[in-house]
Amino acid sequence: MTQNDLTIATEHYNRLNTALNQEKGPLTLTEKILYAHLAQPLAKDNTYALFRPDRVAMQDATAQMALLQFMSAQTDRVTLPTSIHCDHLVRAHQGAEKDLAVAQKENGEVYHFLADAADRYGIDFWKPGAGIIHQVVLENYAFPGGMIIGTDSHTPNAGGLGMLAIGVGGADAAEVMAGMEWELKIPRIIGVHLTGRLSGWASAKDVILKLVGLLTVKGATNAVIEYFGQGCSSISATGKATMCNMGAEMGATCSVFAYDTKMKEYLMATGRQAIATAADKVQQHLQADPDAVYDQVIQIDLSSVEPYINGPATPDAAWPISCFARVVQEKGYPEELSAALIGSCTNSSYQDLARSASVARQGAECGLKMNSPFIITPGSESVRATAERDGLLAVLAKMGGTVMASACGACIGQWERQGAKGMGANNIVTSFNRNFVARNDGNPSTNAFVASAEVTTALALSGRITFNPLTDKLLNEQGEWVMLREPVGDELPAEGYLRNEECVIHPSYTVREVAIDPASTRLQLLEPFAPWSGEDFTNLALLIKVAGKCTTDHISAAGQWLRFRGHLGNISQNLLMAATNAFNGAKDKVFNSVTNSYDRVSASALVYRDSGVGTIVVAQENYGEGSSREHAAMEPRFLGVRVVLAQSFARIHETNLKKQGILALTFANKEDYDLIGERDRFDVVGLSSFEPCVILHRVDGSTVRIAVLHTYSEQQKLWFRFGSAFNVIRLGEH
Ligand code: MIC
Ligand code: SF4
Numbered sequence: 138m139t140q141n142d143l144t145i146a147t148e149h150y151n152r153l154n155t156a157l158n159q160e161k162g163p164l165t166l167t168e169k170i171l172y173a174h175l176a177q178p179l180a181k182d183n184t185y186a187l188f189r190p191d192r193v194a195m196q197d198a199t200a201q202m203a204l205l206q207f208m209s210a211q212t213d214r215v216t217l218p219t220s221i222h223c224d225h226l227v228r229a230h231q232g233a234e235k236d237l238a239v240a241q242k243e244n245g246e247v248y249h250f251l252a253d254a255a256d257r258y259g260i261d262f263w264k265p266g267a268g269i270i271h272q273v274v275l276e277n278y279a280f281p282g283g284m285i286i287g288t289d290s291h292t293p294n295a296g297g298l299g300m301l302a303i304g305v306g307g308a309d310a311a312e313v314m315a316g317m318e319w320e321l322k323i324p325r326i327i328g329v330h331l332t333g334r335l336s337g338w339a340s341a342k343d344v345i346l347k348l349v350g351l352l353t354v355k356g357a358t359n360a361v362i363e364y365f366g367q368g369c370s371s372i373s374a375t376g377k378a379t380m381c382n383m384g385a386e387m388g389a390t391c392s393v394f395a396y397d398t399k400m401k402e403y404l405m406a407t408g409r410q411a412i413a414t415a416a417d418k419v420q421q422h423l424q425a426d427p428d429a430v431y432d433q434v435i436q437i438d439l440s441s442v443e444p445y446i447n448g449p450a451t452p453d454a455a456w457p458i459s460c461f462a463r464v465v466q467e468k469g470y471p472e473e474l475s476a477a478l479i480g481s482c483t484n485s486s487y488q489d490l491a492r493s494a495s496v497a498r499q500g501a502e503c504g505l506k507m508n509s510p511f512i513i514t515p516g517s518e519s520v521r522a523t524a525e526r527d528g529l530l531a532v533l534a535k536m537g538g539t540v541m542a543s544a545c546g547a548c549i550g551q552w553e554r555q556g557a558k559g560m561g562a563n564n565i566v567t568s569f570n571r572n573f574v575a576r577n578d579g580n581p582s583t584n585a586f587v588a589s590a591e592v593t594t595a596l597a598l599s600g601r602i603t604f605n606p607l608t609d610k611l612l613n614e615q616g617e618w619v620m621l622r623e624p625v626g627d628e629l630p631a632e633g634y635l636r637n638e639e640c641v642i643h644p645s646y647t648v649r650e651v652a653i654d655p656a657s658t659r660l661q662l663l664e665p666f667a668p669w670s671g672e673d674f675t676n677l678a679l680l681i682k683v684a685g686k687c688t689t690d691h692i693s694a695a696g697q698w699l700r701f702r703g704h705l706g707n708i709s710q711n712l713l714m715a716a717t718n719a720f721n722g723a724k725d726k727v728f729n730s731v732t733n734s735y736d737r738v739s740a741s742a743l744v745y746r747d748s749g750v751g752t753i754v755v756a757q758e759n760y761g762e763g764s765s766r767e768h769a770a771m772e773p774r775f776l777g778v779r780v781v782l783a784q785s786f787a788r789i790h791e792t793n794l795k796k797q798g799i800l801a802l803t804f805a806n807k808e809d810y811d812l813i814g815e816r817d818r819f820d821v822v823g824l825s826s827f828e829p830c831v832i833l834h835r836v837d838g839s840t841v842r843i844a845v846l847h848t849y850s851e852q853q854k855l856w857f858r859f860g861s862a863f864n865v866i867r868l869g870e871h
Contacts, residue, residue, distance in 0.1 A: 145191055145218060146280045146412045150419045153282055163426035166395050167326050167361045170301045174284045176318040185850040187318035192218050192278055192285040193310050196270040197251060198225035199288035201703030202767055203307030204254045205663050206863050207314050216316035220261040221251050222270035226699055229546030230553035236542050237266045246659050247703060256648040267640035268517025268543045271482040275378055276407050276519055281396035281416045281423045286310060286319060290765045290789060291482055293391040297378025298400050299423055303391045306767035306793040308862050320852060324390045325360040328431030331368025333440030337623040338607055341376030342484055342589035344437060345383040346445035350455025355759040357389035358788055364394045365425055368439045373628035374403035375486030382483045383570045386452040388787055395424035406629045444592045448572045449584035462603035470584055475563040477597035479590040480514030481548045484568035487520055489590040491626025494529040496594040497536045499621050504613035507537040508600025515543045522635040547577050550696030554578040564602050566593050573690050591624040660703040666774055666798050668860035674779050674821040678745055680752040681727045681738055682813050684719035688762045689790060691715040692769040709772040712739040720815045728815050746777030755813050756783040761790020770797040780821055784810055795853050796862040802829060805844035812841055827854050
């Protein structure tokens, strides 16, 4: 812990005291933290409010665009503590050491840029191999009652230490770094009342897998999930972090737990005794008032939670393990498990590794072996080194596990999986958080399921996804049937965490200029987008009408495309390539009315743009689910898309579209989606008063008016008029 962190926490607790002593209770914890970070007093009818976060964190794949935008604001230094984490660009292939060497070689230019920018503008720089952003933030920067924004949708992980931690696009981060206040739609607050106690095979992961099933992938959009009740006290801080991390899978703005003994123990174990002492003094402000009122309350009795296996394709397909074998049979999935992966930002705590090692150790003792490839991704170098010292990694490796770099690797399509391309229907189980189609290995035939680290390890021992360690036996090498006992594992390392201070470089302010090679294929300076012409949009062509689920992975794929995250021109070639065209069921094949032929989405967009024809994208529910990557909004903007009209949006993506100057509209009547034809042309009128209405011109000459809704605040309308939020800053209009 640096003195800086303690100062931030202490100053914050003083503010918290002042702010909350003026507020009349009863308040939820979320309200307390929000009030203490308000930049301006809140009016009763506000839908949006301005906040001053304590920190910004960025990961390498999103930091590039965030910094490119920040640099165009011409600010000398970041105005609040900020960190960059090199995690997303490292592959999972041959194991940590070799993969890190490859990453350094392949991404040298990008790492150089990030490190230079960090030094130039005053940002902590966490090197490749140091760990995954959310785990590193939890270990080093998170503190109870604070507010952090991060350019990654799983930033809410820090809610495990009682922080309001919110995922945002790079433009939001750039603005806040440049000293502006941060705007957020005031969230609903969903209370999740936890009673009872987890036992046996059940873990914090299973609670969140169950909750995602209950609330679905969009059930917590624009809501904060606040956990309360006696049940919280038995869940470790890292277990709480897992639950907060996966709030993103329900669209939640963030999730949070109250400060308690588990958090205190974690703060002490990670060398932050002084923050624990400061937090103790304001404990009453770091929890909800006893009679706080929530917008909705969900009850979960932890004693009755059983392990879950969720998937495939969506994290809300939640199956209790006791009925999973039947589901596999009914759906016709193969039984065999073709790979098991544990770790990631979600489940790579010491406790997760200890419980998995407990399962693996039993396997070794009972004469079992791993029956599927087994991959371990520690969340941070600190966890890795500590687990190595305590013999946990040796147990997992002895059973055949491969330890990958402490980075995103397999979780974000950077998994060099042997034979993945030609592989037919096959199952993988991970303890990650997302399981969208093709996300891990790029193969759309892979069924990805999500489970706890310990259940994943047990499934790897059996080699089948239908195995239930609570009830089923396994045949060992001696031909005997053996039963696995419930896993056990310390929450925190008895001998403390090992730390490697060389993982991070603090700014020395020696770099004067951040250079970008104009010939680079990886980095490209940004050209400002054109402002709105002041006229209604007329004669827009339909770029694509998307059918079904459309996550940011569908809009801007990751995997091999990650290398272009700093080059808008190059990455735009992946636009919507994984989205399904509603008219032909095909991917990346859309009708172009200028050429009168079918083409790739990005190629078609380019033709329209170069012919001066604006375009519109039409989509269904929860468009832009998943990642915070603003490329999913910048690419269509760059390629001439003016409007995205959807049945509903995911929160971060909706803001990203608005920030980049695209008009984000929803159907007033969701069924009107069905009215859209492939060759229709569109006018969007009422733009000067910001009361848009869409008029459809059919090929038969008829017209249809489509009522649409929007959620633009007054500030956001400026973003549209100026062409992007960044133009507003550039031109000094805030
Ligand atoms: C993810 O889990 O989808 C990612 C990759 O971490 C993204 C960020 C990105 O696309 O760079 C996220 O969650 O925001
Ligand atoms: Fe990285 Fe996966 Fe976590 Fe995203 S979810 S931050 S890709 S480990």
